[in-house]
Amino acid sequence: MSYITARQWQTFDSQGYLRLGKPGSDAMVCAMRRRIDEIMLGEADLDYDRMLMQLDSSDGSYDAAGAQTRGHKGRTLNYRKIQLLERDPIFLEYMQLPVFAEAASHFYGDKPVAAFRAMFMNKPAGRGTFLPLHQDRWRALDRDPRLTIYTALDAANEENGCMEIIPGTQHRLLNPDHPSGFLTAEMARDYDHHPRRAPLVLEAGEAVLMHPWMLHGSGVNRSDRPRRAFSVCLMDAETMSLRYKRLASRSIIFGEGAME
Numbered sequence: 001m002s003y004i005t006a007r008q009w010q011t012f013d014s015q016g017y018l019r020l021g022k023p024g025s026d027a028m029v030c031a032m033r034r035r036i037d038e039i040m041l042g043e044a045d046l047d048y049d050r051m052l053m054q055l056d057s058s059d060g061s062y063d064a065a066g067a068q069t070r071g072h073k074g075r076t077l078n079y080r081k082i083q084l085l086e087r088d089p090i091f092l093e094y095m096q097l098p099v100f101a102e103a104a105s106h107f108y109g110d111k112p113v114a115a116f117r118a119m120f121m122n123k124p125a126g127r128g129t130f131l132p133l134h135q136d137r138w139r140a141l142d143r144d145p146r147l148t149i150y151t152a153l154d155a156a157n158e159e160n161g162c163m164e165i166i167p168g169t170q171h172r173l174l175n176p177d178h179p180s181g182f183l184t185a186e187m188a189r190d191y192d193h194h195p196r197r198a199p200l201v202l203e204a205g206e207a208v209l210m211h212p213w214m215l216h217g218s219g220v221n222r223s224d225r226p227r228r229a230f231s232v233c234l235m236d237a238e239t240m241s242l243r244y245k246r247l248a249s250r251s252i253i254f255g256e257g258a259m260e
């Protein structure tokens with residue numbers, strides 16, 4: 001059985017993203033929401049010293065967000081980002097759904113596929129960190145990951161800081177000199193007013209496949225509810241970190257040696 005049709009892949013190729021509907025059950029999405037809150041509150045049974053955790057910005061600006069380092073940083077729901085969630089069984093189970101295996105094999109065939117920055121992205125209620133439009137691109141990798149899976153854990157709209165995207169911008173790397181795909185100030189000004197810029201309004205549990213180079217960013221949360229999301233980049237497991245001269249990730253999600 002095939003989950004994603006050839007026509008849907010054409011949409012992905014031309015737009016840079018594809019809406020998948022709700023691949024996980026309501027119970028699964030609810031379990032991820034509960035789990036991430038437990039992790040933030042320091043109540044989860046996992047090795048916090050291995051998790052990358054970043055507190056939300058105090059004033060909404062990107063530069064004022066906390067340091068992105070290992071370890072718990074206090075019992076609060078005001079985290080911006082938490083990475084290495086493939087180490088959590090609930091998030092791992094979600095990432096390994098058959099529809100995502102099929103999506104991964106579309107790009108990587110039957111080669112093992114690893115998770116790169118399996119992360120929680122949060123806009124806590126009434127706050128959040130502005131994220132400028134950018135492409136996801138890591139110069140420190142010896143090859144580019146080709147797929148991101150983005151899942152809304154809460155309904156996301158303009159009021160609570162949903163992602164904004166510019167479909168069709170995935171064909172070209174805009175600022176190849178930047179280590180992680182951010183735009184120059186001049187480019188950012190131009191793209192801010194791009195006619196195809198649009199909010200990616202999602203229901204809770206909705207997942208989107210994204211080309212990592214499609215321009216995306218997000219604002220702050222003006223509502224009294226959190227806007228939680230889970231985003232994982234899937235890459236060829238042989239991808240090397242040029243900085244550390246070793247595999248970029250040992251977290252194999254699909255194929256030989258996959259985590260259980």
Ligand SMILES: O=C(O)CCC(=O)C(=O)O
Nearest residue numbers: 121136150163218229231
């Ligand atoms: O959730 C967001 O606001 C942004 C997420 C993002 O940049 C990503 O998943 O690459």
